[in-house]
Amino acid sequence: MRPLTVMIDNDQRLREIQRLRAAAEADRESLLVRLGKTSLSSETIIGVDGGLRAVMQRVAQVAPTNASALILGETGSGKEVIARAIHERSHRHDGPFIRVNCGALPSELIDSELFGHEKGSFTGASNARRGWFERADGGTLFLDEIGELPLAAQVRLLRVLQDGVLQRVGSENQIEVDVRVIAATHRDLPRMVQSGEFREDLWYRLAVFPIILPALHERIEDIEALAQYFIERAARRLGVPTPPLHRQEIRQLSDYSWPGNIRELGAVLERAVILGHGRYLDLDAALGVQLLNPVKNSHRASPEINEKTTVESLDIIISAHLKHALTQTYGKVDGPGGAAKLLSLNPNTLRGKLRRYRIDPAKYRHR
Template sequence: MESLLLTVWHEVASHEPIAPRLERLRGALRLQVPIRRLQLFQLQDEHRLTQVACTVEGSTNGTPATLEIPGVGEWCGTGDMLDLRGVGRSSSMERAFAALHDGVALICPLRIQNQPVGVLLVVPESRSGFAPKQREWLEALALPMAVILERHLEARKRDALERAVRADQQALDQGLGGRTDDGRIVGAEGDLRPVMERVMLVADADLSVLLLGETGSGKEVIARAIHEGSRRCGAPFVRVNCGAIPAELIDSELFGHERGSFTGAVSRRQGWFERADGGTLFLDEIGELTHAAQVRLLRVLQEGVIQRVGGHDTVPVDVRIVAATHRDLAAMVAVGSFREDLWYRVAGFPIHIPPLRHRPNDLPALAEHMAWRSAQRLGLPLVLPTAEDLRLLAAYEWPGNVRELAAVFDRAVVLGQGKRLALTSALGQSLPGGNMVAPRPTESGPGAGGQTFPTLEQVQRAHIEAALVRTRGRISGPAGAANLLGLNPNTLRSKMRKLKVRRAVLAIMERDSAW
């Protein structure tokens, strides 16, 4: 057994994907315990298992599967191995596990220091099941398999975090039109100059800053500029979207948790406060926090310490807070939906970021940078905006601000294919006065002056797109495009399919991103 266990623990130390390691373990056990299938499940919560890997007769199958088994978390934490025989299942847990395998199998709970992490299903080659000695081999396998699963889950979390950081950095580098290639903020010497003057005033003062502005106006870019101009610039800058965290997870996300503090907490996790220690924590959309979360956040800001979920010790943190919201926090304080004492904590130095429609002098520079950014990112030739393009952009209200401008230029570059900026089609919106934006002239189209006359299908498509832009992609309901167009929602959907209108593309300007 010693040599076999050495082989098993060697696989524990491996950094390869989990499916081929599972297959090698099946092969290593084959002489002592003939196994047809190994299936590994992660314990998601008290009643759910999610498949992590499965190997069957020499092939791997990573198809994910989630199983609902009432009480599986409690059984996994305290129960013994289950022997499924296909008939005569005596316990409710045995009957529930029949969903995994309706034949002869062993179900092994996986625990680390008495904390449940998952389940291993083992199917023998023989329908007679496992001999007592073979069961001993499999019981010895439970701990290393639990460690393999735990390390796999930790590696997956690290990979997800690294991908998020890379995506976040890529969004910052691209700037969504807000930063040039050398890191300058577009408009810093123009209509955004008063904002940048306030940024320079407060950057090194270590005060809490509250950024106020509409969605997409560039609050994260300004928050990063504050961080980069401060003495904390060499420490982490961590962004948290408060509106995207479920209320039941807010404590774990912000303050971290200890291993075993709840089902699925297979290891200690640092929260965002600890990750930002010594640096800046950007609390985006702070107005979306629940009242209970506001109370806990206030305590941390007042005392400078956190306590992980399930922990007993306090952890000191040195974090500068930059908060942002598009909501009227003062009005929320007045009606009691935002705590007045928290307001005083986060609003040490408020900065209002103007919407794009109030930055007309910045629009030409932003448009030129957008054209360059989109062409470079999409791998198409650079076409700069013309005077006509700038007039078209200036006539639009830009409800989505710089984020919307970025999305429009991406579409315009793709539609123009390096020959022109198809801004009229990309906007898909009626200009003030009710005149529909017509398609741009082509070099070789029929008609007077070489211009093409839009077909009825093009006009219908543009009109539907305009309605979808105005309703932020919503089709049905009082605020939907169907109501705006005087159509039945099903009729509108049919027309969208026929005209190849892509609602997701039009709604992209409203997605959460770095802006």
């Protein structure tokens, strides 16, 4: 039992370090904004005159108000960028912008994370702590993956949204907060409301102004500009010359389906810059020829292949690719030398893909 105890203890310590780091980063960014300095996390929005034209029109409409907004879109499609755009165009732009990933909050600590706690309110609460709502006072709180929030937490969130007051865990005092909430999810919230997984009253409160974010394959006209941006950013990060982007490579990028959306595009192009040593884009190796859509990229593709066959084949290929990465890293998922680093994926994203394809990293640790 001792190895299991050590593993649980290490996991709890890691979560605490990650929480403290997130809190410190939020406070640092808030201070930068209040000092009038540019936030390091602000991102360029590409496609304002292309595939995001309708989205940016919605942003311009809702930003000057205090209304809640709900951003709906696939994972990796840029929901946080749009949330920041709303904040920066609002009268709250001098206040903090704080992002909370609801899916990453441990269920037993959700109240403490969102609303704070008093010293001694539970085991491990050695000091009083402000929650994310208090930290976002006067600014914007971005609740990413709101669909992952448990029902009990949804009730308490609704009260804060309605009344503008909260109570820290272990306290009877009410604290007033002035926070604008922007929520986002890749899940089908209306279906979750019907099935009882998401509160209907919270849905109406959050979806005052919904914004639907298109997937990357629906914004083909933006591929070239996005690619150029990511190539230049990767070259700056790596300290290498910016490789050219040729017509054939733009066509190749446009032909790919991009299941990981903009996040995947950025990762692929950074990998292509690395593999090409800054002199050229090694796009074939970065994408992996086996990951290209077989219908669009094979001259000998059978005309009888239907859409269902293509999707099933792609799932098999992606599963094999993930297994190959785990083989190369001996089952290590996170950290230096891990599969997430090798694949240029966020560790949580990779773990989600491993669950989806029912791949157990432990099977690869002793090979």
